[in-house]
Amino acid sequence: MNRVHGDEPVNRRRRIRPGPLLIPVTVAGIVPTVLGLWLPGPQLPLFRALSLPIGVLLVLLGAWMTVDAVDRVYLRQPTPLGDRPPEHLVRSGWYGVIRNPMAAGMTLVLAAETLLWSAPVIALWAAFVLAVSWTTARRIEEPGLSETFGAEYAAYRRAVPAWIPGTRAGTGRRAVRRRRNAREEQQSRPTGDQQPGPTGEQQSRPTGDQQPGPTGEQQSRPTGDQQPGPTGEQQPGPTGDQQPGPTGEQQPGPTKE
Numbered sequence: 001m002n003r004v005h006g007d008e009p010v011n012r013r014r015r016i017r018p019g020p021l022l023i024p025v026t027v028a029g030i031v032p033t034v035l036g037l038w039l040p041g042p043q044l045p046l047f048r049a050l051s052l053p054i055g056v057l058l059v060l061l062g063a064w065m066t067v068d069a070v071d072r073v074y075l076r077q078p079t080p081l082g083d084r085p086p087e088h089l090v091r092s093g094w095y096g097v098i099r100n101p102m103a104a105g106m107t108l109v110l111a112a113e114t115l116l117w118s119a120p121v122i123a124l125w126a127a128f129v130l131a132v133s134w135t136t137a138r139r140i141e142e143p144g145l146s147e148t149f150g151a152e153y154a155a156y157r158r159a160v161p162a163w164i165p166g167t168r169a170g171t172g173r174r175a176v177r178r179r180r181n182a183r184e185e186q187q188s189r190p191t192g193d194q195q196p197g198p199t200g201e202q203q204s205r206p207t208g209d210q211q212p213g214p215t216g217e218q219q220s221r222p223t224g225d226q227q228p229g230p231t232g233e234q235q236p237g238p239t240g241d242q243q244p245g246p247t248g249e250q251q252p253g254p255t256k257e
């Protein structure tokens with residue numbers, strides 16, 4: 001009965017349901033036909049010659065998108081009408097090109113009927129349908145799909161644009177700004193050779209020849225010829241010709257004549 005199409009199971013036997021079919025027929029068929037007959041526009045010969053082939057092309061494309069979306073979501077699985085998501089996330093067919101092919105297809109059909117009927121009122125109806133579809137997708141459909149499918153839908157949403165084919169999700173100005181801020185934040189993080197100081201400023205690590213002093217300042221290590229004095233100041237150590245006196249001061253030793 002079932003086969004796997006990509007990552008989603010698809011039912012071979014389609015169940016014809018009048019509810020999902022009635023919506024596109026009414027929105028993109030009955031209503032624009034009534035509007036075109038009731039409020040037709042002016043018939044211009046030149047406009048008619050250009051609008052006829054363009055309108056037919058848009059009707060075929062929009063009808064293909066709408067029928068394919070209804071078939072994959074409502075006829076191959078028992079998806080209920082309303083805000084409840086389908087059993088399986090559909091990512092094949094036109095859903096692999098844009099995330100809202102049903103609404104986009106109906107909008108193309110309405111645009112074609114605007115040209116074929118020469119009725120500007122159908123264009124207003126198309127704008128209304130598109131606005132309702134966009135609001136429904138953002139407020140109802142996408143939150144429901146995110147809650148049901150989680151990371152799977154998040155990956156699908158990043159890979160497939162919502163309305164315009166060929167545009168990836170996250171290519172707008174806000175997405176570019178977020179990526180730039182994330183890159184700057186990553187560059188400002190302390191590296192392996194830097195550690196934040198007590199005041200939040202980055203200080204370099206002490207090297208092998210430097211150690212932090214009692215006040216936090218770096219001081220050089222005493223070498224073989226230098227030793228720290230009683231006050232912390234470095235004094236030269238005794239050489240072969242000098243010996244420390246009884247008061248700690250260095251005195252010259254006996255010389256050989």
